[in-house]
Amino acid sequence: MPQRQRHLRRAAAAAVIATTALAWAPARLKPIAPTRRSAATLQTPVAQATERPISTEWELDCFSRPVVQDGKKLWELLVVDSTGQWREAVQLPATGVNSVAVREAVEGVIARAPVKPTVIRFFRRQMLNMLTIALGGVAAERPTLRVAPSRATHAIYDWLEERERDVYPAMEGYSGAQQVTRDRMTAPTTPARLPEALRGEQYAFVTLPVAEVQAGGGVTEDNVGVGKMINVKSDLDPGAMLPGVAILTRRADALAMSLASTELASVRADSTQRQLVLDVALDESFLVARLDDSQRVEAAGFEKAKAGLDGLHFVVVQRPDDDGVEPAGFWLLREMATA
Numbered sequence: 001m002p003q004r005q006r007h008l009r010r011a012a013a014a015a016v017i018a019t020t021a022l023a024w025a026p027a028r029l030k031p032i033a034p035t036r037r038s039a040a041t042l043q044t045p046v047a048q049a050t051e052r053p054i055s056t057e058w059e060l061d062c063f064s065r066p067v068v069q070d071g072k073k074l075w076e077l078l079v080v081d082s083t084g085q086w087r088e089a090v091q092l093p094a095t096g097v098n099s100v101a102v103r104e105a106v107e108g109v110i111a112r113a114p115v116k117p118t119v120i121r122f123f124r125r126q127m128l129n130m131l132t133i134a135l136g137g138v139a140a141e142r143p144t145l146r147v148a149p150s151r152a153t154h155a156i157y158d159w160l161e162e163r164e165r166d167v168y169p170a171m172e173g174y175s176g177a178q179q180v181t182r183d184r185m186t187a188p189t190t191p192a193r194l195p196e197a198l199r200g201e202q203y204a205f206v207t208l209p210v211a212e213v214q215a216g217g218g219v220t221e222d223n224v225g226v227g228k229m230i231n232v233k234s235d236l237d238p239g240a241m242l243p244g245v246a247i248l249t250r251r252a253d254a255l256a257m258s259l260a261s262t263e264l265a266s267v268r269a270d271s272t273q274r275q276l277v278l279d280v281a282l283d284e285s286f287l288v289a290r291l292d293d294s295q296r297v298e299a300a301g302f303e304k305a306k307a308g309l310d311g312l313h314f315v316v317v318q319r320p321d322d323d324g325v326e327p328a329g330f331w332l333l334r335e336m337a338t339a
Contacts, residue, residue, distance in 0.1 A: 256329030
């Protein structure tokens with residue numbers, strides 16, 4: 001039995017027995033220290049040595065930064081591929097930030113990029129109108145390019161955190177932290193009814209060792225079905241238990257495909273409201289299930305473990321009678337704090 005399948009199968013089997021809940025295994029954590037990575041230079045692409053190919057899925061942010069130059073805020077366009085292996089920062093003129101200038105900047109990045117995009121995602125709601133116009137113009141010239149307002153932009157979140165920690169404070173004119181990273185997510189909305197295509201037969205709170213999703217672990221891009229992996233901080237305790245939600249259904253393949261189309265961003269277990277919620281797209285949410293008293297305790301444990309791992313968690317879609325096949329979909333996710 002391949003090691004990479006054991007934990008997921010064990011979780012699924014336990015979920016069948018428990019119907020909607022597993023006994024919670026508390027996370028064993030150690031303090032998370034900031035990591036130091038190479039920062040990008042303005043207007044300079046950054047490549048990192050890696051065996052992972054550069055992705056055709058891009059993530060983008062365009063906004064002012066906490067730096068004042070000649071009496072005006074610094075504006076940047078940041079572009080990164082979804083693996084975080086290729087990225088470019090372009091400074092924009094503060095007096096001319098508009099959809100035309102942004103489109104021209106994006107066109108320039110595409111022209112210089114070693115791999116051309118098939119998807120460009122952006123998360124910042126304050127820039128929705130400008131970016132929709134600018135990127136719509138870019139996509140109009142490229143029939144295979146899709147533009148997606150989305151919170152599933154984990155690579156750009158990581159890079160912003162790095163720049164806020166390492167780059168902007170070292171720049172002349174730094175005006176102090178503005179929590180620009182924390183302002184990226186919209187406030188939680190009242191969740192809508194879960195579409196029929198996303199309804200499972202059973203749900204469970206489950207766990208995996210963090211080591212399974214770190215480099216050399218058993219869960220990789222090769223065995224997550226239609227799901228998706230994100231980068232994991234190397235300083236997380238490999239023995240800590242990563243919290244997740246298992247969705248079990250006999251139509252696992254179809255449900256996983258439907259979930260893949262939602263721009264899945266995170267899962268929230270709200271013990272106060274007794275709700276298990278999927279956050280998708282830019283500002284949409286779906287009510288997955290209501291929690292009873294015992295499940296509220298597990299929901300609190302899920303959220304506590306997630307917070308202890310800097311928001312890291314997962315969703316897995318499998319058949320209840322899983323006999324060893326890989327999951328139909330496994331999504332490694334990271335919930336970002338709201339302002």
